[in-house]
Amino acid sequence: MATSGILQHIGATPLVPLLRIGQGLAMPVLVKCEHLNPGGSIKDRIAVAIVDDAEARGVLRSGMTLVEATAGNTGVGLALVAAARGYGLVCVMPAKMSADKRVALASLGAEVIITPNAPPSSPENFRSVAARLAAERGWFLTDQFRNPANIRAHEQTTAVEILAQTRGRVGAFVAGAGTGGTITGVGRRLKAAWPNVRVVLADPVGSVLADWVETGVFGPDGAYAVEGIGASEPPANLHRDVIDSAERVTDEESFAMVRRLVQEEGLLVGGSAGTNVVAALRVAARGDCDGPVVTVLPDGLDRYRATPWVQAWATAPRP
Numbered sequence: 001m002a003t004s005g006i007l008q009h010i011g012a013t014p015l016v017p018l019l020r021i022g023q024g025l026a027m028p029v030l031v032k033c034e035h036l037n038p039g040g041s042i043k044d045r046i047a048v049a050i051v052d053d054a055e056a057r058g059v060l061r062s063g064m065t066l067v068e069a070t071a072g073n074t075g076v077g078l079a080l081v082a083a084a085r086g087y088g089l090v091c092v093m094p095a096k097m098s099a100d101k102r103v104a105l106a107s108l109g110a111e112v113i114i115t116p117n118a119p120p121s122s123p124e125n126f127r128s129v130a131a132r133l134a135a136e137r138g139w140f141l142t143d144q145f146r147n148p149a150n151i152r153a154h155e156q157t158t159a160v161e162i163l164a165q166t167r168g169r170v171g172a173f174v175a176g177a178g179t180g181g182t183i184t185g186v187g188r189r190l191k192a193a194w195p196n197v198r199v200v201l202a203d204p205v206g207s208v209l210a211d212w213v214e215t216g217v218f219g220p221d222g223a224y225a226v227e228g229i230g231a232s233e234p235p236a237n238l239h240r241d242v243i244d245s246a247e248r249v250t251d252e253e254s255f256a257m258v259r260r261l262v263q264e265e266g267l268l269v270g271g272s273a274g275t276n277v278v279a280a281l282r283v284a285a286r287g288d289c290d291g292p293v294v295t296v297l298p299d300g301l302d303r304y305r306a307t308p309w310v311q312a313w314a315t316a317p318r319p
């Protein structure tokens, strides 16, 4: 089915320099404002791409129900697409995700199923539950962690836009990985255009992925509060061969950076944007790359209003 209405306005997001936070660094830092997508996140791109691909392959037919394991943003993107194209939507979400995201999904008409914060091997894990429901009920599993249409969406849209917006000159691309779609798709396409580009994973402390990128062996698995990135095992859509190095970022560093992005740059972004920018600033400060450092701001602050780290801003003095 043709993409129409609001779905046409997914992507084509601004790429802007960090004018204040990025001052005095060896390389400029440019941030891609994915929080300005219609559904408020970078995941709108993959939602429409996955549905387009499934429709084209004939595996998704009108009236069917979509089911996804989601930290929230893919669910919101899928809700936009489901509304525009007449599909049902069920989102399976781990309990750790913000209450704002649950409310957003339910208000968009999705059925929300909350699972315990269980490891991937557990039948209670959000991905296991989504796969089981798809098999039992005949729902279409959009499967963002494995579906190659996720990576393709970033190769064909996010990366192409970055190349046009930088006139093809990118020193480094920095991003966290939830499904891995962003860093794999953008990284691969940028390297095809300009082999010198460095691709850097921004990883929360507590995720196993940074060690895995550097050594091939999983790091220690711990708890962290940043949502949507990091993992306790690498997802299929995260391709290690595309990534050159990793930066480890604590929750405190990520959330302090979000506050600076909001209050110094006017960028109303979520926690993983903080992680990405902390890592991008380190790469830009070292200056060992040939051009500007580009990163993404995956979603917006609105999705986190009820979290303890945003609530604390009201009482804690401005840093």
Ligand code: PMP
Pocket: 043, 071, 072, 073, 074, 176, 177, 178, 179, 180, 181, 182, 183, 227, 228, 229, 270, 272, 273, 298, 299
């Ligand atoms: N940040 C947020 C807030 C997200 O929801 C996601 C997706 N899980 C990401 C970053 C990571 O994107 P990707 O799935 O493409 O790795």
